[in-house]
Amino acid sequence: MMGKTEITFEFDSSSENESLARTVVAAFLARLDPTMEELSDVKTAVSEAVTNAIIHGYDGEPGKIKIHSWIEENTIWIEVSDQGVGIPDINRAMEPLYTTRPEMERSGMGFAFMEAFMDELCVDSQVGQGTTIRMKKKIYSAFILS
Numbered sequence: 001m002m003g004k005t006e007i008t009f010e011f012d013s014s015s016e017n018e019s020l021a022r023t024v025v026a027a028f029l030a031r032l033d034p035t036m037e038e039l040s041d042v043k044t045a046v047s048e049a050v051t052n053a054i055i056h057g058y059d060g061e062p063g064k065i066k067i068h069s070w071i072e073e074n075t076i077w078i079e080v081s082d083q084g085v086g087i088p089d090i091n092r093a094m095e096p097l098y099t100t101r102p103e104m105e106r107s108g109m110g111f112a113f114m115e116a117f118m119d120e121l122c123v124d125s126q127v128g129q130g131t132t133i134r135m136k137k138k139i140y141s142a143f144i145l146s
Contacts, residue, residue, distance in 0.1 A: 005031070006070035013054045013063040013082065021050045021080075025069055029076055032139040041117035042076065042137055048110040049080035049133045057084025057131055074139050081132040087125040094123065 007028050011017045022043045029042055046067075053065045068079045087093045094111040115121045118135040125131035 004070055004072045006068070008066065008068045010064050010066045013058045013061075013065050013084075015051075015054055017065070018047055018050045018054065021065070021067055022046050025067065025078060028069055028071070029139070032071060032074060032076070033141055034139045035141050038137070038139050038141065042078070045114045045117045045135055045137075046078060046080065048113050049078075049135070052110050052133070053080060053082040053084060053131070056087075057082035059085065076137055076139065078135045079132055080135075081130060083130040086127040086129055087123070087131055088127050090123050090125055 007024070009024060011020060025046045026039055026043050029039060034042070050065060050067075053063075054060070057063065057065075063082060063084055066079075066081050068081075070077050094115075096112040111121070111123070114133065114135060118137045120134075120136040122134040123131065124134070
């Protein structure tokens with residue numbers, strides 16, 4: 001596979017749309033013929049990023065979440081962004097088990113899962129302006145086929 005191909009889509013920040021986001025990215029990734037494990041890793045990371053935007057970014061209030069994803073060679077990049085409240089302390093937010101919403105019985109493992117399932121994770125956030133999560137994963141099954 002040569003060149004770069006990309007998609008961008010935006011949706012309401014409701015929990016019903018988390019599975020939509022996961023499914024759209026999975027369908028986009030399918031062109032690289034990923035293994036079931038690679039596909040599952042990407043879907044889990046997207047789910048965690050979208051759920052973070054809904055619960056923490058917008059605190060259950062209406063908002064928009066945008067996903068921009070592109071594939072180049074055998075690598076997928078995924079950006080999940082919101083215009084929510086932002087993260088005051090990114091390093092603390094990324095600590096395993098840290099959660100700002102313990103009353104929701106959240107595990108505080110969202111960023112840890114994203115880091116574990118993707119090759120790279122970058123979080124950019126401005127308080128009051130929103131957050132963008134950038135993730136990257138190399139699909140080795142595509143590399144073997146090319």
